[in-house]
Amino acid sequence: MEGKDQAMNSKQKKDKSSKAERRALQEAQRAAKAAAKAEGNKASGTATSVNVKSAKAAKAPQKVDNTSVAASEKKGGDRPSEKDRKKDVPHPRMQYDDKSRVEKAKRRAVVNQTEARNRVELFRHLPQYEHGSQLPDLEAKFFQLDPVHPSVYKVGLQYLSGDISGGNARCIAMLQAFQDAIRDYTVPSEKTLVRDLTAKISSYVSFLIECRPLSISMGNAIRFLKSQIAKLPLTLSESESKSSLQSDIENFIYEKIILADKAIVEHAVTKIRDGDVLLTYGSSSAVEMILLHAYELGKQFRVVVVDSRPRLRGKLLLRRLVEKGLSCTYTHINAVSYIMQEVTRVFLGASSVLSNGTVYSGVGTACVAMVAHSFHVPVIVCCEAFKFHERVQLDSICSNELGDPDAISKVSGREDVNDLDAWANTENLQLLNLIYDATPSDYVSMIVTDYGMVDRFVLLEFWDICLYFPVTVKSADRRLSRQILAMHSS
Incomplete structure (x- = not known):
């Protein structure tokens, strides 16, 4: 009988000890999960600092940590980071039927634009402004626009007035204005040339877009210039970097436009x-x-x-x-x-x-x-x-791109053709000049x-x-x- 009592007591002690081990194991797992959430990659170090009585209790949280790390590595390896994905996705074009974005753009705008009253519904996503008031307003602000370089300002005025209208002519004028801006540029204190100059070019581009939307070829030229700025070695001095960028712009104009036209002439003349x-x-x-x-x-x-x-x-x-x-x-x-x-x-x-x-x-x-x-x-x-x-x-x-609707309501040299002079006062009439x-x-x-x-x-x-x-x-x-x-x- 005494032997049976001793066996029963040992069995109860064994059950109590196994329950204690399981409880310790659960507490260790909870601690490991909490440490993993709080410290991320330091979870394994935090888990090993927890006092565990049995070998099983020590191995279990380590296994949990390894699987979580492996899962995170697999997740990171299969999919690119959010930053890389954003680089691959192009920026959406401005939709002018989005009121909130239009209001933000108006607050940042340099040129005061007045929305057209008779807007064409099918083209509401494109900018539709009243023409004729932007140029005098922009000319009056010449001495107030400190961030805009004078050469860029001049080109914007020429875009707005129509003095420069051809695709190649607009691109060359823009690049030459950027050349002048880079020549007069100085790096501010506590700033780097690459970041600050890129921001400057972006502000100039925004100003030119307000004067007239950029052509596709101008967008390609701007991307080329920004890529050349990003590739500048850190070992170059400010003067060397500026001269390098000016040379890159000059080579782009000469090779991609001037020599390209000569090559096109050589090929096409054979036809x-x-x-x-x-x-x-x-x-x-x-x-x-x-x-x-x-x-x-x-x-x-x-x-x-x-x-x-x-x-x-x-x-x-x-x-x-x-x-x-x-x-x-x-x-x-x-x-x-x-x-x-x-x-x-x-x-x-x-x-x-x-x-x-x-x-x-x-x-x-x-x-x-x-x-x-x-x-x-x-x-x-x-x-x-x-x-x-x-x-x-x-x-x-x-x-x-939408042009001035008044341009199609008038016939040059025919003052007697004036049937559409007051077209803007007619609510049901919209003129479209693509x-x-x-x-x-x-x-x-x-x-x-x-x-x-x-x-x-x-x-x-x-x-x-x-x-x-x-x-x-x-x-x-x-x-x-x-x-x-x-x-x-x-």
């Missing part, structure tokens, strides 16, 4: 034959250089200049071509289907070429290209490679760039070349680019 009737729309600097160079080579051809209101930029091109001795015909876009019957080639300029092959150019370009396609006339688009963009656009509504349109790649036969001539069927492959092969338009690099293009075309 002009004696007896051709060449049609162009509006005024493109690249197309003008092609026509003049072909005429200098002695080729016999005739030019048809198609124009449209309200800007009538084709008149300026017509005047320059006639002064050089070229045989020209001038007509408006409403007669393009009639004149297209005698045309053999169509040469068009472009503001940008998007990644899906869409040509983003002045409004009316899509109409001319579609009419030429219906008459089986080849459409050749001339565009520098720095104007290529990874954006995809299917229409002219989601992204565009600046750009989108031409699908189906209506483009060939795109001529500084890298070579590209058929529309290999346009997407060529767009990858422009994006991933940073070649310039020097002679050796042109040979390399032609080899790459031949490789992708075959």
Whole structure:
């Protein structure tokens, strides 16, 4: 009997001890979890400092910590960090039908903008302001805008007044203004050149956007400049960094615009034959250089200049071509289907070429290209490679620029045409003056760039070349680019 009592007592003690061990194990696990939440990676060190009586109690929290660390490592390895993901996502474009964002933009704005009363509902996401009041207000603030460099201020005024309107001309003027701003820039105390200068450039860009929305090519040039600022070595002095950036801007203008246009002329002139009737729309600097160079080579051809209101930029091109001795015909876009019957080639300029092959150019370009396609006339688009963009656009509504609606209500030289003088007082009448349109790649036969001539069927492959092969338009690099293009075309 005594033996049985001793066995029962030992069994009860064993049960009590096992309960105590389990309780200690649970307390250790709770402590490990609390320490992991409070100190993160120091959880394992905190867990080992807890006094555990049994070996099992010591191993259990260690296992929990290891699994949690492994899970966190797996989670961090599979997915990029939030900061990296934000870098990959492009910033959304300003939507002007968002009232809260518009109010914030107004508070930061330098140029006082008055919203148009008769806004076009389909384009409410684009800025629609009354024209004519911004320029006098901005001129009056010349001595009050300390953050804006005078050269940048001057370019903004020229954008606003329309003195600088071409895509390449606007880009060159902007870069040259940034050159002057960098030359006069000094690094403030307790600040670094890279961060402070990038912020300065961003403020200048915001000011220029208020004067007139930037073109796609100007956005590419700004990204290039900011990337060059970010790549500056820390060992360079302030003067060396400034001279390096000024040299980078000068090289960009010379290689990506000036030399690129010369390369485009060399390629495109081979498509002009004696007896051709060449049609162009509006005024493109690249197309003008092609026509003049072909005429200098002695080729016999005739030019048809198609124009449209309200800007009538084709008149300026017509005047320059006639002064050089070229045989020209001038007509408006409403007669393009009639004149297209005698045309053999169509040469068009472009503001940008998007990644899906869409040509983003002045409004009316899509109409001319579609009419030429219906008459089986080849459409050749001339565009520098720095104007290529990874954006995809299917229409002219989601992204565009709106011009002055008063410009289409008046006819220059016809003061008797005044039926729409008081159109703003009519609530149910809205005038729409689009600046750009989108031409699908189906209506483009060939795109001529500084890298070579590209058929529309290999346009997407060529767009990858422009994006991933940073070649310039020097002679050796042109040979390399032609080899790459031949490789992708075959």
